[in-house]
Amino acid sequence: MPSSDPAPGSRPRGPWLGIVADDVTGATDVAAYVTRTGESVVQLFGVPEGSLPEVADADCVVVALKTRSIAAADAVEQSLAATRWLESVGVEHVYVKYCSTFDSTPAGNIGPVVDAIAEHRGAGAVLVAPAAPENGRTVYRSRLFVHDQLLAESPMRDHPLNPMRESDLRVVLAEQSDVPIAAVVLPEVLQGPEIVQRAIDALADPRVNVVADAVTEADLGVLGQVALRHRVSSGSAGLAAGIAASAGHGDVARASALPEPPAGPVVVLSGSCSSATRAQVERFAAEHPSFVLDPVALDAGPEHLMVALAFVEEALAAGEVPLVYSTTDPAALVGVQERLGVEHAASLVEAAVGALVGRLVEGGVRRVVVAGGETSGAVVAALGPAGVRIGVEVAPGVPWTITLGDEPVGLLLKSGNFGGPDFFEQAASWT
Numbered sequence: 415m416p417s418s419d420p421a422p423g424s425r426p427r428g429p430w431l432g433i434v435a436d437d438v439t440g441a442t443d444v445a446a447y448v449t450r451t452g453e454s455v456v457q458l459f460g461v462p463e464g465s466l467p468e469v470a471d472a473d474c475v476v477v478a479l480k481t482r483s484i485a486a487a488d489a490v491e492q493s494l495a496a497t498r499w500l501e502s503v504g505v506e507h508v509y510v511k512y513c514s515t516f517d518s519t520p521a522g523n524i525g526p527v528v529d530a531i532a533e534h535r536g537a538g539a540v541l542v543a544p545a546a547p548e549n550g551r552t553v554y555r556s557r558l559f560v561h562d563q564l565l566a567e568s569p570m571r572d573h574p575l576n577p578m579r580e581s582d583l584r585v586v587l588a589e590q591s592d593v594p595i596a597a598v599v600l601p602e603v604l605q606g607p608e609i610v611q612r613a614i615d616a617l618a619d620p621r622v623n624v625v626a627d628a629v630t631e632a633d634l635g636v637l638g639q640v641a642l643r644h645r646v647s648s649g650s651a652g653l654a655a656g657i658a659a660s661a662g663h664g665d666v667a668r669a670s671a672l673p674e675p676p677a678g679p680v681v682v683l684s685g686s687c688s689s690a691t692r693a694q695v696e697r698f699a700a701e702h703p704s705f706v707l708d709p710v711a712l713d714a715g716p717e718h719l720m721v722a723l724a725f726v727e728e729a730l731a732a733g734e735v736p737l738v739y740s741t742t743d744p745a746a747l748v749g750v751q752e753r754l755g756v757e758h759a760a761s762l763v764e765a766a767v768g769a770l771v772g773r774l775v776e777g778g779v780r781r782v783v784v785a786g787g788e789t790s791g792a793v794v795a796a797l798g799p800a801g802v803r804i805g806v807e808v809a810p811g812v813p814w815t816i817t818l819g820d821e822p823v824g825l826l827l828k829s830g831n832f833g834g835p836d837f838f839e840q841a842a843s844w845t
């Protein structure tokens with residue numbers, strides 16, 4: 415039987431919504447969406463050791479993990495640890511945030527993580543709703559669209575780590591999960607939460623993952639009302655905002671008074687090879703000093719990284735906003751991956767970006783713009799903040815974040831496919 419949570423209504427004290435996000439940019443995306451609804455949101459990197467003062471005052475806590483592309487068993491273990499921690503601070507609903515393009519492989523990690531958290535919390539039905547219409551992700555008849563293309567026909571089919579070659583989410587999920595899969599289709603969603611809930615209640619299986627259609631924010635509002643009746647739900651930032659809005663206790667004034675990043679030198683780092691980022695890199699590199707980080711050269715020894723660092727320091731000294739990127743097109747990427755191995759190539763880039771950002775922040779950089787989820791994970795791991803406050807959005811789902819602690823740094827962590835062609839310019843000239 416689906417298990418029910420306390421009904422939405424008066425404002426709870428302390429965090430009521432806990433989000434386990436499978437990468438760092440996905441976490442900032444969902445944090446921004448929930449922030450918009452007037453809830454106060456704190457984003458943490460990993461599971462904290464003890465309590466944090468910022469958490470007690472928050473309505474929503476997002477735990478950003480880096481579990482999207484690791485072994486499923488590790489992803490499950492970390493996600494359960496995050497869930498337990500969120501439960502320890504009192505959250506009522508646990509939301510599993512994954513990519514709006516359902517980034518995963520037959521080994522996981524969406525299915526294994528959703529199933530493990532659902533089992534841990536004794537959940538019955540879990541919504542699986544990755545739609546994020548504002549960023550062009552819609553789900554109809556369980557097929558995921560990226561703007562006007564089916565997922566499997568979109569640039570996601572060439573993703574470096576998880577090429578998505580199937581658009582029917584029931585098929586994708588069935589490869590990763592033994593739990594029965596059902597669908598809630600748009601005509602049901604359009605009839606409102608009671609009809610959706612009735613459809614779920616009519617399902618024979620006590621434990622079921624329910625792929626839910628949604629093509630508008632209003633659809634996600636309906637699903638949000640349904641999700642609030644359950645202990646666990648899952649999707650991208652879209653459904654999380656639907657849940658937060660449906661809870662109905664957001665403080666609208668708070669959403670319009672968000673913090674700005676600290677002033678100071680800016681660098682742009684890009685390890686994303688997604689199509690949106692490629693266009694952003696091309697445009698920014700035409701106007702600003704830029705350095706190509708080459709995994710093959712990184713593999714040859716430390717010199718390439720030293721050259722990159724010197725290049726950036728020189729540009730900063732000249733008052734420029736430098737760009738360092740490994741961003742490349744699908745054909746070149748395949749060439750590098752065949753030569754070095756997918757994981758080794760990625761880890762070379764990520765280690766280099768991490769090493770660079772550590773030195774640059776030590777040297778006084780106060781705003782770091784990063785493209786790519788895994789790449790952002792490497793940046794955060796290198797800088798090591800416990801968490802961030804959520805600031806103003808530069809593009810939908812891409813907010814400035816400000817590190818907690820004494821010497822705040824502004825981090826703008828961009829999911830690969832987010833932002834328009836001028837995104838880096840917008841970020842670099844942000845006042």
Ligand SMILES: Nc1ncnc2c1ncn2[C@@H]1O[C@H](COP(=O)(O)OP(=O)(O)O)[C@@H](O)[C@H]1O
Nearest residue numbers: 574685686688740759760763786787788789830
């Ligand atoms: N030139 C390259 N060759 C091989 N791998 C690369 C290259 N550039 C980036 N990568 C790797 O590709 C992955 C891109 O993923 P990510 O940073 O999450 O970007 P996105 O958000 O676009 O998915 C990272 O692991 C990164 O290290």
Ligand SMILES: O=C(O)[C@@H](O)C(=O)COP(=O)(O)O
Nearest residue numbers: 439440443513514787829830
């Ligand atoms: O849901 C989304 O699309 C994003 O929040 C996200 O997770 C994107 O992943 P990356 O492109 O790997 O950052």
